[in-house]
Amino acid sequence: MRMTWIAGGIVALALAGSVQAQSSVADLMKHEVNPAALAFWAAGNDAPEKETPRAATARWRAAADAVATLKAEGARMQAPPYAISPEWSRFAKLMAETAASAEPAIRARDTEAAFEAGGRLYESCNGCHKAYAPPRS
């Protein structure tokens, strides 16, 4: 009896794991990619008015974390079950590499360079969306 219960628990865990591994692309976008992109873009924007040094540090740190997220999500999207074509993977790779290319700028708190990278990041999002995202109404 006890054995059965344990086995049931393991099956439930395995199921939870596979459900997580297969979050929909929309979920990845909503919960990982888009929030990271917003933090990334915030590095290239003018600082909010009267930003305290502490808030500035938090903003740049969030941008650095965003780079890590975009690299990880870009890698994830280049692998099964997400990778659906070479073109798809190219866009996912471009997103990851564009984010990575901004690492020095973000470390140096270089707003102008971060802004420039933000434009390229947007192009990587948009390229994939034009090809693969259903038009929104």
Ligand code: HEC
């Ligand atoms: C490799 C392809 C690819 C890349 C790169 C990509 N996206 Fe997406 N994105 C999609 C697809 C496909 C959808 C549509 C998902 C659906 O509705 O099923 C989507 C949907 C979205 C959505 C809507 C999610 C929702 O349903 O609420 C947002 C927001 C989004 N993407 C943001 C971004 C941002 C920001 C970037 C760049 C930093 C980006 N995406 C890069 C493929 C991509």
